[in-house]
Every structure is written in structure tokens, then in C-alpha cells.
Amino acid sequence: MRKRIAVIDRQKCHPDECGNYLCAKLCPVNRSGTECISVGEPDKKARIDEMLCTGCGICPNRCPFGAIQIINLPETLTKDPVHRYGENMFELYLLPTPVFGSVTGILGKNGIGKSTALKIMANMLKPNLGHYDNPPEFKEVINYFKGTETQKFLERLHKNEITLSYKPQQVDLIPKQVKGTVRDLLSKINSSEELMGVVEKLQLTHFLDNEIATISGGELQRVAIAASVLKKANLFLFDEPTSFLDIKQRVKVSEFIHDLADDKTAVMVIEHDLIILDYMTQYLNIMYGQEGAYGVVSGLKATREGINAFLEGYLREENIRFRDHAIKFEKSQDSRGAIPMPLVSWPEMKKTLGKFSLEIGAGTLHRDEVVGILGENGIGKTTFIKILAGMIKPDSGVVDSSVKVAYKAQYLESDSEIMVSEFLHRAVEKYSNQLIGAMDIEQLLTQKLSELSGGQLQRVAIAHCLSQDAQLFLLDEPSAYLDVEQRLKISKIIRAFAQERGITVLIVDHDLMFLDYISSRLIVFSGAPAVQGTMEGPFKMEEGMNKFLRDLNITLRRDMTSRRPRVNDVGSVKDREQRSGNKWYYS
Numbered sequence: 001m002r003k004r005i006a007v008i009d010r011q012k013c014h015p016d017e018c019g020n021y022l023c024a025k026l027c028p029v030n031r032s033g034t035e036c037i038s039v040g041e042p043d044k045k046a047r048i049d050e051m052l053c054t055g056c057g058i059c060p061n062r063c064p065f066g067a068i069q070i071i072n073l074p075e076t077l078t079k080d081p082v083h084r085y086g087e088n089m090f091e092l093y094l095l096p097t098p099v100f101g102s103v104t105g106i107l108g109k110n111g112i113g114k115s116t117a118l119k120i121m122a123n124m125l126k127p128n129l130g131h132y133d134n135p136p137e138f139k140e141v142i143n144y145f146k147g148t149e150t151q152k153f154l155e156r157l158h159k160n161e162i163t164l165s166y167k168p169q170q171v172d173l174i175p176k177q178v179k180g181t182v183r184d185l186l187s188k189i190n191s192s193e194e195l196m197g198v199v200e201k202l203q204l205t206h207f208l209d210n211e212i213a214t215i216s217g218g219e220l221q222r223v224a225i226a227a228s229v230l231k232k233a234n235l236f237l238f239d240e241p242t243s244f245l246d247i248k249q250r251v252k253v254s255e256f257i258h259d260l261a262d263d264k265t266a267v268m269v270i271e272h273d274l275i276i277l278d279y280m281t282q283y284l285n286i287m288y289g290q291e292g293a294y295g296v297v298s299g300l301k302a303t304r305e306g307i308n309a310f311l312e313g314y315l316r317e318e319n320i321r322f323r324d325h326a327i328k329f330e331k332s333q334d335s336r337g338a339i340p341m342p343l344v345s346w347p348e349m350k351k352t353l354g355k356f357s358l359e360i361g362a363g364t365l366h367r368d369e370v371v372g373i374l375g376e377n378g379i380g381k382t383t384f385i386k387i388l389a390g391m392i393k394p395d396s397g398v399v400d401s402s403v404k405v406a407y408k409a410q411y412l413e414s415d416s417e418i419m420v421s422e423f424l425h426r427a428v429e430k431y432s433n434q435l436i437g438a439m440d441i442e443q444l445l446t447q448k449l450s451e452l453s454g455g456q457l458q459r460v461a462i463a464h465c466l467s468q469d470a471q472l473f474l475l476d477e478p479s480a481y482l483d484v485e486q487r488l489k490i491s492k493i494i495r496a497f498a499q500e501r502g503i504t505v506l507i508v509d510h511d512l513m514f515l516d517y518i519s520s521r522l523i524v525f526s527g528a529p530a531v532q533g534t535m536e537g538p539f540k541m542e543e544g545m546n547k548f549l550r551d552l553n554i555t556l557r558r559d560m561t562s563r564r565p566r567v568n569d570v571g572s573v574k575d576r577e578q579r580s581g582n583k584w585y586y587s
């Protein structure tokens, strides 16, 4: 059994630019005459023989492009991987467990094989037990899991007793693959009465006859969910079903997915919004490992204990510590010691855009604060931000335009050929520790923007915005594409950066825990999407949350162990107590 793996990112390996296989020249095993690092065929990239590698650590440190990872595997991994993509490539250990009658979540950071695991469960990827050059028969794979629930599941899968439906992660690719209206797409899958029931529950009615190419990200997400549940299946797999959705829609979709599970139906979900994951699932498989190198699936856990173990970074049953620190939730700061210094004030304002009208209440933003913005999609949040940024003029009222504003857009341009180091030159020069180092961007500097994943691009876009010469920073949906750990880490970095530079940061986001963690005050939007919006605030945290949660009709408490926010079950003792005391938000 191998104790370590060597992973080479082929995209980052440029033998012509590193001094002609620098790694091979430096490797002590090669220098002693044995070919541990060699030239791979047919791509001529470096290859490492894992059986010969001594794990000296020289090549990962010296490769100028950060293309090599040498990883000592946990000692508890005594079996071969379930799947390996190829030589010196990512490998996955164990599989998640679907539970019939329940919704099971998969929780873990990006790049450790969550989607790979779901694709195996969905029969879209045949596991090779690490033998990528000589894949085994499926029966051998079943045998590998002998005596476990996964064995029973794979046997049923093999006997065609499992019918799967899979909602992919990247719903933004749908318009490239499917033409026609939403109704055309859905009626091809299921034309029965069930169709209209699903359409109603997922609130698709008002855009049912719109072309797929013209609908928004949040609408596409709900269409993709509708398309998967309209298929006849007894195992539903949802890969990130709430991205692009606002909080109200997230709660609705969670309830919808939760209700799909019955004695004959199992549901599995990958989700990074921890409040929503907690609300939607009964069980969890935690995944840990090294980004881009390997991933391990934990045993099944009850959701509450599973999320707390994930935050703790320690799996008691497996006796594995997968993070050297626990993630802690401090109480949100709704008041600061120093007397606040105003940065920008605005009077009551109005703006009409086509059929949509926005009313903005008067308010003030202070220096050195992070203010969260809460509200549904299509309610005017981006319009308000653009008015503050001077990009749109209000119909009435004037904003002090002497404040310099930097803006990170909601949708990120990913097709640019610019190098990350060039795009971030100001951040590299001025904030190399606070932004580049803190946000783990160093190893991305030698890549082009077009080569980055969604989460990498998001981190780069945030660093770019925060490095600008401005006083007011507007970040539109900074949590999108980030995993739970990254969301909490970025919150801390933004808060510390605001304090250090004495700047003001406005954050529009739909992850309630992220906003709760990062904000010191809140702006709240209400109204009817695409028709009328009203903006009020900034409020103190408790006042703003109470206002928003009352409108959402949910109450939030803090978990006794981890202090993380949790949604109360409607009608539970805690829920009734908080509602009657008008405390929708825990204090």
C-alpha cells in the first residue's frame, strides 16, 4: 500500500520554462541514477514514480509553477482508492451513502472530489479502484465494498433497481446545450399533470414561455431542479442546488427537496450554504483531503453532529483531524467601541427602471465598517449599489460623489487572457500579505484569468476590488463559488482589511451565515421582485435580521456547541418562543 501520492497539475507544468525539467534535475533519487521523475508521454510533462519517491519535498518547493504536490496519505487509509483519474492525478477514497427516506448532504471544501463521488453514484463515472490503465469489472467494485451499505447500494445499481436523476452543478451551461422555451424543455421530460405542480412549487409560472437563453441564473437553477425531479427516479442527486438563488428561494427549494424523500426515494445534496444544508438534510457525509490531490468520504453522520464535526475539523468515529484549527463563531458585532465617523450619507431617493421602481430610505455609512445587504433577487440591490457608485443617476435625490468607490460585480468575466499577476499588480505591490498571502492567491499568479475555476476567480476578483484606491467597496455576491471554509476565511480577511485601512465595505450576499459572520450592520430590501423595491437601513444587526427574518417567516437560533446559526423547525418550542417574543434572530 502506497503511503504517499504525487500529483502533477499538467496545466501548470511547463518544462520549457522551468529550465528543462528542473524537478528531475533536483530530485535526489534521479541524481542517484534511478528515474523517479521522468518525461511523460505523450504530453512531455513531468511524471513521478510514487513507489520510488522518498517524499523529500524538494520538487514541490522548487517547481516555479507550483505544479507538484507530494502528499503523505492518512494512515487510516488502508485500502486502494475507489477511483483515480490517471497517473499522478486526483484520487477518491470511499463513497457517500444514500439513505432511502432521507436527504443526505455531502459537505467539504472545493476540489476534493464531491462531484466525482456524485458522478459515480449517478453511474456517470465507472470507478476503477485506482487501476486507471486496467479498469476492473463492476462486480469487483461491489466486492471492494463488501459488508457495507455501499455494497447493497451498488448491487441495486448494478441490477438496475436504482433509477437516478442528477442535477449538475453548472446550470449556466444549460443554455449552451438546450434551445427553446422553459415549457418546451420541461414538457419533453414529463407532460403529465405533475409538470404544473412542480412548476407552481418552484415558481416557474411567470417565465415558463421565455426562451432558456434569456432567463437569469436563479431561474435556470430552478428549471434545472424541475427538470431533474420530473424524471421518474428513486435517487435524486443535486449538485449545489441553491447557487444563484436568493434566501427566500433557498428556503423554498430546501423544503421542496426535503419533501422528495420517502421510503422508496433517497436524495443526496452537495451544498455550501451551511444554514440551508442544515435545514434540508437529515444525514451528512463529510469529505476531507487535499485540493486537487485526493479526497476521502467519512462515514454517515446525523446532520447536526456532522456539521459541528466539520467545523471542529475532527471526526471522532474515524479519529481523523483534517484541519489544524476549529472554525469558531463569534457573536456578530453590532456596536463598536469608537465613535463612528461618517463616510457617505444619502437622502431619500427614487429610481424607476422600466416597470421597476425603487424607493431608497435616507442613510449613512461609516468608515471602518462592513455592512451586509439582504433582499430577494430583482428587488433593486444592484441598482442601489450602482447609484452609490455613481454608475446610475437617481430620479430624485443626490449622492455625495466625492467618495471613491470600487465595485466587484456579481457575474465574473472569466474569458480574459490576462495573467493573474498583471490583473492583481496593485494588490501584489501594496497588500501582498493582507490579500495575496491571506487569500492563498500566490500559486494562481502564474495563471491566466481564463484558466481559473469559479472559486479561484472569485478570490482574485475580491482581492482586485479591495486593492483599489477607494474608500467605499461594494462586493456583489462574494460567497458565490466559494466553499464553507473559504467563505468564513474570506469574511475574516475582509473584516480585518476594513479595520486596517479604515474603509467601508458593502456586501450583497444570499448566504445568511456568511452575512451574519461578516457584517456589523445590515441594509434590508423588501417589496415585490421586478415590480417594486424598498431599501431601509443600515440597521443594527438584531434589528435588521429581525426585520428580514419576519418577512422570510423563519426564526434563527444559535447551536449550543458550535454557536453557528440554525433555522428553527416551524412550530418547535424554540420557534414559538422566539416568534411570540418577536425575536426572529437569536440575540
Ligand code: SF4
Pocket (backbone or CB within 6 Å): 008, 012, 013, 014, 015, 018, 019, 020, 021, 022, 023, 024, 045, 046, 062, 063, 064, 065, 066, 067, 068
Ligand atoms: Fe518544470 Fe515544474 Fe513541470 Fe517539473 S513540474 S517539469 S519543475 S514545470
Ligand code: SF4
Pocket (backbone or CB within 6 Å): 023, 026, 027, 028, 029, 030, 036, 037, 048, 052, 053, 054, 055, 056, 057, 058, 059, 060, 070
Ligand atoms: Fe524526488 Fe519525491 Fe523528492 Fe520530488 S519529493 S524530489 S519526486 S524524491
